[in-house]
Amino acid sequence: MKLRPLLAMTSGFLAALAVTTATAKPLSQEDLSVAEVLRDRALESSDAYSIVESLTVEVGPRPAGSEGDRRAVAWAQEKMKALGFDRVYTEQIEVPRWNRGHAHARVVSPFPQPLVVSSLGYSVGTPEEGLTAEIVEFADVSELIEAPADKVRGKIAFINKRMERTRTGEGYGPAVGGRSRGMRAAAEKEAVALMIRSVGTDSDRFAHTGMMSIDGVEEPVPALALSAPDANLLEAMLERGQPVVVNLDVHNQRLEDGPSFNVIGEITGREKPEEVMIIGAHLDSWDEGTGALDDGAGVAIVMETARMIAELPQRPRRTLRVILYGAEEIGLVGAKQYVEAHQDELDNIIAVSESDFGAGKIWRFDTRLPETKFDIADQMMQLLAPLGIERGNNQSSGGPDSSVFVARGVPAFGLYQDGTDYFDYHHTPNDTLDKVDPEILKQNVAAWVVMSFLASEMEGDLGRVPTEN
Amino acid sequence: MKLRPLLAMTSGFLAALAVTTATAKPLSQEDLSVAEVLRDRALESSDAYSIVESLTVEVGPRPAGSEGDRRAVAWAQEKMKALGFDRVYTEQIEVPRWNRGHAHARVVSPFPQPLVVSSLGYSVGTPEEGLTAEIVEFADVSELIEAPADKVRGKIAFINKRMERTRTGEGYGPAVGGRSRGMRAAAEKEAVALMIRSVGTDSDRFAHTGMMSIDGVEEPVPALALSAPDANLLEAMLERGQPVVVNLDVHNQRLEDGPSFNVIGEITGREKPEEVMIIGAHLDSWDEGTGALDDGAGVAIVMETARMIAELPQRPRRTLRVILYGAEEIGLVGAKQYVEAHQDELDNIIAVSESDFGAGKIWRFDTRLPETKFDIADQMMQLLAPLGIERGNNQSSGGPDSSVFVARGVPAFGLYQDGTDYFDYHHTPNDTLDKVDPEILKQNVAAWVVMSFLASEMEGDLGRVPTEN
Structure with a gap:
């Protein structure tokens, strides 16, 4: 003072x-x-x-x-x-709208088992019949952005960045790039989908959703968060050296823009x-x-x-x-x-x-x-x-x-x-x-x-x- | 000593x-x-x-x-x-088999919102089109067993029993009755389904599955666990005094008995x-x-x-x-x-x-x-x-x-x-x-x-x- x-x-x-x-x-x-x-x-x-x-x-x-x-x-x-x-009143705003459908993921090989995932906000879905592709892992979004396209093309890009726990939440900034910018980078390199380790500090089997940058992405690909235990699981499988192949079945629905409101009250x-x-x-x-x-x-x-x-x-x-x-x-x-x-x-x-x-x-x-x-x-x-x-x-x-x-x-x-x-x-x-x-x-x-x-x-x-x- | x-x-x-x-x-x-x-x-x-x-x-x-x-x-x-x-060997056993499908639940009124649930082990599903019914709450399985049938008939029986946290796990016994015996009691009184507060000590949005007694239940009804936060939600809605109506859409698959094994290794x-x-x-x-x-x-x-x-x-x-x-x-x-x-x-x-x-x-x-x-x-x-x-x-x-x-x-x-x-x-x-x-x-x-x-x-x-x- x-x-x-x-x-x-x-x-x-x-x-x-x-x-x-x-x-x-x-x-x-x-x-x-x-x-x-x-x-x-x-x-x-x-x-x-x-x-x-x-x-x-x-x-x-x-x-x-x-x-x-x-x-x-x-x-x-x-x-x-x-x-x-x-005084209580509203002011109308115009918002993009989106409905979450389902998001199922499972390892097909070498160790078949389900994964807990959640679509990131405004993610597109997979083809109706799903998609199956090999995982390619990146330490963070920068590594994906800098990767040669032929390392990524046709694969599921997996950004495996951990978030640090702090009182201020300052661990969020360094971790959130994979969520906000990963899908764009994956789409540009013709990955078939993006998966990220959840931007979160827990070790519970919940995936953390959240918004990503979608404007101007011409061919968006499905973008999913994995819960921390599931990211650990993929990591442990990848460490064993064999290709890890994952099946995704994702359905979401992009709706027309519509109204929402700021609600305002005054003294x-x-x-x-x-x-x-x-x-x-x-x-x-x-x-x-x-x-x-x-x-x-x-x-x-x-x-x-x-x-x-x-x-x-x-x-x-x-x-x-x-x-x-x-x-x-x-x-x-x-x-x-x-x-x-x-x-x-x-x-x-x-x-x-x-x-x-x-x-x-x-x-x-x-x-x-x-x-x-x-x-x-x-x-x-x-x-x-x-x-x-x-x-x-x-x-x-x-x-x-x-x-x-x-x-x-x-x-x-x-x-x-x-x-x-x-x-x-x-x-x-x-x-x-x-x-x-x-x-x-x-x-x-x-x-x-x-x-x-x-x-x-x-x-x-x-x-x-x-x-x- | x-x-x-x-x-x-x-x-x-x-x-x-x-x-x-x-x-x-x-x-x-x-x-x-x-x-x-x-x-x-x-x-x-x-x-x-x-x-x-x-x-x-x-x-x-x-x-x-x-x-x-x-x-x-x-x-x-x-x-x-x-x-x-x-020496390593197996001994075959014969086991009842069951596949979990999906379990969706949502409050229809007075406050529409989804609930996180999970089928109890070997639960039947709802009709294909789902079912919608009012919730009737019981403090524990005994209260359900003692309830007059016309209080339960046509409703979803909700057993809202909390489990105590202890080092020994001795809170499990008093709480697990709803899971093991609740479906039988609900079916006997012609409830359309059973929901229980999960038998668990966490406050995470996970439902706890587990086995129930199914032998000899002639007309089993769907049986679901609610996560603790969702049981709290139902409880808070019920406390407001209006009827709480829930829609259930559950699919599971009972399979024929099949083989499993005890695996045995000896020194x-x-x-x-x-x-x-x-x-x-x-x-x-x-x-x-x-x-x-x-x-x-x-x-x-x-x-x-x-x-x-x-x-x-x-x-x-x-x-x-x-x-x-x-x-x-x-x-x-x-x-x-x-x-x-x-x-x-x-x-x-x-x-x-x-x-x-x-x-x-x-x-x-x-x-x-x-x-x-x-x-x-x-x-x-x-x-x-x-x-x-x-x-x-x-x-x-x-x-x-x-x-x-x-x-x-x-x-x-x-x-x-x-x-x-x-x-x-x-x-x-x-x-x-x-x-x-x-x-x-x-x-x-x-x-x-x-x-x-x-x-x-x-x-x-x-x-x-x-x-x-």
Whole structure:
């Protein structure tokens, strides 16, 4: 808490000095007191759990543009109204749609046995009669991209890259390339299919699905994730030196584009209703679990945060807007269309933040603020630190959907959850309610009410953050 | 170690006294020294892991009477020969056969979403077009059995009994009734199907299959296990008070009875080859995992135990026979047919033991011995205690297959594994090699070589244990 102002003064001395002299404390003592009461009330009695319970039990899976998605949109509007939001509305978006069929895989030789696989998002199927081909293994997607085409042609490319377990989830980036870019590379080299070791940290027999880059791939091939135990199995067979031949029988259905919705609820500001603090989560989920961690917990956390703020004797100075984004999983579709539709109003958005990393304890507070505004974060930290939260960096994207705003210069806050176990369940059938701990959600809401209330209530603004391009 | 002889003297004073005076120490110091060397060698360098690795990678699932079973029988014979057994042979058994097809379940109303289920072993299917019916919930199988028929008729009976996690696995007994007896009860009351909360301790989205009692059920109905998260989901829907309607689409195939095999390998005794110490495990597995824990680990432990004993400069006094039983999972079929076929030779079996409780650390040494023979167990304990093993009770069944011998008066030893996690994986697709820890297998083999060598080598015999009937 001491270090940051010092850094700000070093690298932006005059600006920092101006702020320091003009308003030594950007948040008033009264604001902080209210936030403290909110925080302690959240720790004691917030109930985000019942919201995620309701969403997973009464709706369940809700992939973009599906029947489940439609029900989720109706659910979200009803729930926001019931929770006391001042205004609840939807904004339609257009989404690509896809139905998962079946995906069966089995080793034909040398050691016949079935494999547990799952189609990656928007994968094509095999021919009706299936396909049978030899496996060729690659350590990662780069090795596939660099491989001579005749090593790959006519075979099933198998990317066998393990993901590292970390609290920050930073193992995801190095591992996800096989999922996002592998099918394109396999198709370009005329592989008959792609299989990847699941992008996950568990050793359970679940394959992890997820989106891949499909635009402009002229002859897409079936793309499947193998569960970790099944990837181990293929690896062990390949180590024995004989050709490993696999049969695939995959059926999926690409549908026409259709509608989905961003669902939006607001607590209207009492002084500057046109100025907006945006907190969000995404409403869509993958289809195989019930989307409890991804992102039912986030939906619940931000909805409960707004509900608690709405219970205060007066509305905050500016508007608190909760956006439940549609179609995040398939490429931040809802966030992109939102920012596109509202580009003339971006200057009114004071900051943005999203909860989309499961249901773990919040342990770090990141920001994306002009250096002149670090004092605000430091004051927030006075109330966050007792929750076991440390000050992080100023590189926050604010979360996946928020990153679209950040790319336009909107400041962001990031309440970083412990993601140690998140990728055990991510994008699998095992993403279910039992993985959510009600007590930990209370800690989350406690942090969110502090950040959300103070950002909505404070005097002044947070400026803009220069973008890289 | 002090307590047992005292108890023996109290309850069987004269007999115990006779033993104590005649041979104060039934196992010689030399025997114990050899066993100690074996034990320490096992801890250092035994390699049961490579055996279970080979079985799961090169064979995989091996349900009784299947192609996988046939390959497992061939694998076991080859492996025993390669490991240096003196004699390897098979004995044919006759087994009921069944092929799993698909099992799809989904809530139709009030909250449409799919459920993860798995057919219980030998379940019939639904009509081709599926069936749709309301759920009626029961706390356990007794409640279903006692329910009035008109509460059940035309509905899907749902037994929602949770299993308790314990080191001993004693939570299994109270929970398994729904699986073993539920379908019969449901069919008798004209339910259209049975669903049970999986008999397991995990909260993963895997349903646990397993055998049920089917003999004499005239009009069997489809019987399915729900994963724990899906049972929670049904429970949460039912708590909301509206009727919960589920659609089932299940296809399975009952085949004609066919052959399977007990696979038997021997280390031939140097003095009394006709006297036999039997150690065993079962070769068959359920079809959805690779049978690493159930019972690949047991197969590996007893095979490696025999291999190590075969490496000694001389054979033990009597024969050490390793039996890999067929068709254990569907009702101890291999063991029953073995005992039936060899009933005239049972008096030559000095004792029996089986490894069939996963791959956890051995923590307790149980027995089934005449009270006059407790000294032997106490001497074994001298070598087992340093492995972290405590003396248990004299109620051991010796393991599932061994219990068929025990019912005929054959003494038994039980090296009890830590089963805390066993029922997380039991009978699920998640029973795979990654759940087996190579270091813990070394501790297992260390205990098994002590017990197996001393029982094969010792002077005298272990008598017979009176059976209850």
